[in-house]
Amino acid sequence: MTTELAPHLDIACRHAKMGWTNSSIPRLDICVGQVSIAAPCLYRSMVCFILQGSKRVAINKSLLSYDSAEYLISALDLPLIGQIWAADDGQPYVAVSLDLDPAVLTEVVAAMPPVRENDLQDVGIAINPMTAPLRETLLRLLALLDTPDDIPVLAPMVERELMYRLLQGPQGRLLRQIAHPDGALNRVRRAVGWIRDNYKARLRVEALCDASGMSRASLHRHFLAITGVSPLRYQKQLRLQEARHLLLAGGRNASDAGFAVGYESASQFSREYQRQFGAPPARDVRQIKHVIASGAAA
Structure with missing residues (x-):
C-alpha cells in the first residue's frame, strides 16, 4: 500500500468485514481477504481499486497482476480465475469496486468534447497506473461512508467526477464504448x-x-x-465455474454438478473440468477446502 492510500484504507476497513461487503453507496463494494487461492470469478462491468495487497487475474492465456499502484477496468462480465495476495507484512488484501453505470457514463461523455475513434477491437479488461486525481476523487467517495446522510446527494456527483477522471485516462476509449449503445x-x-x-x-x-x-x-x-x-468457450467457462461452486457447497458429486449446469455426459464434464482447473473435480475441491481450512486455522 502506498502512503497516499492510507486514508482510503482506514475508511474501507472501518466499513467492511472479512469477505465481501455491499456498502451504503450504491454499487460500491469492499472486499477484504487473507486466504490466497486461485478461484473462478465472474468480473462484472466495474472499476476496481486495490488499497492493500495485490491480485492476479488469469484470462485465457494472459496473466494480469496489479496492486495499489494501479486500477482495473472490466467493461463487461468476464469469467476469470482470480487470486488475491495479502500485503508483505501479512495485512489482509483490501479492495473497493464500483459497478459501471452506462447511464452515468453516457451523461458524462455527452458533456465532454466529442472524440473521433474507430470501433473497439481490444479485450474488454485493462490495468492502468493510478493517478493523483483518481486517488483524491476516490477518497472523497469513500469518505461519504462516514456521513451516510450525504450519500443520496453527494455520491452521484462524486461518481460522475470519478467517471470523468477515468474517461480522461488510457481506457477512456473502452469506457466510451459502454456509453455507445450501438457499438x-x-x-x-x-x-x-x-x-x-x-x-x-x-x-x-x-x-x-x-x-x-x-x-x-x-x-x-x-x-x-x-x-x-469464442461464445462457446465463454459458455463452457460459466458452466464450469458454476459447477465448481456447486461442488464446494457440498451435497453433490461430480456427475450431479455436471448435469446441473447443462452437461449431458459425465465423462465430458470431468475432462473439461480438469482442463480448466488442472485437476479432476473431486481432487480439485479437496485441495481448495484444504487451503481454506488451513487459512482459517492460521
Missing part, C-alpha cells in the same frame, strides 16, 4: 447477457445474433476480440 462492445454485452441467462441450454448462435444485432461472422469476430474467447 460493438454493447452488442457483445447483449450476447454475453444471453449466454449468462441461458448457460445451461445448448448454445444457439441464431439467438445470439438476434440478441446482439450482429451477423454470425461479425458476432464471432467482435466476441473473440473483446472477451478473448
Whole structure:
C-alpha cells in the first residue's frame, strides 16, 4: 500500500468485514481477504481499486497482476480465475469496486468534447497506473461512508467526477464504448447477457445474433476480440465455474454438478473440468477446502 492510500484504507476497513461487503453507496463494494487461492470469478462491468495487497487475474492465456499502484477496468462480465495476495507484512488484501453505470457514463461523455475513434477491437479488461486525481476523487467517495446522510446527494456527483477522471485516462476509449449503445462492445454485452441467462441450454448462435444485432461472422469476430474467447468457450467457462461452486457447497458429486449446469455426459464434464482447473473435480475441491481450512486455522 502506498502512503497516499492510507486514508482510503482506514475508511474501507472501518466499513467492511472479512469477505465481501455491499456498502451504503450504491454499487460500491469492499472486499477484504487473507486466504490466497486461485478461484473462478465472474468480473462484472466495474472499476476496481486495490488499497492493500495485490491480485492476479488469469484470462485465457494472459496473466494480469496489479496492486495499489494501479486500477482495473472490466467493461463487461468476464469469467476469470482470480487470486488475491495479502500485503508483505501479512495485512489482509483490501479492495473497493464500483459497478459501471452506462447511464452515468453516457451523461458524462455527452458533456465532454466529442472524440473521433474507430470501433473497439481490444479485450474488454485493462490495468492502468493510478493517478493523483483518481486517488483524491476516490477518497472523497469513500469518505461519504462516514456521513451516510450525504450519500443520496453527494455520491452521484462524486461518481460522475470519478467517471470523468477515468474517461480522461488510457481506457477512456473502452469506457466510451459502454456509453455507445450501438457499438460493438454493447452488442457483445447483449450476447454475453444471453449466454449468462441461458448457460445451461445448448448454445444457439441464431439467438445470439438476434440478441446482439450482429451477423454470425461479425458476432464471432467482435466476441473473440473483446472477451478473448469464442461464445462457446465463454459458455463452457460459466458452466464450469458454476459447477465448481456447486461442488464446494457440498451435497453433490461430480456427475450431479455436471448435469446441473447443462452437461449431458459425465465423462465430458470431468475432462473439461480438469482442463480448466488442472485437476479432476473431486481432487480439485479437496485441495481448495484444504487451503481454506488451513487459512482459517492460521
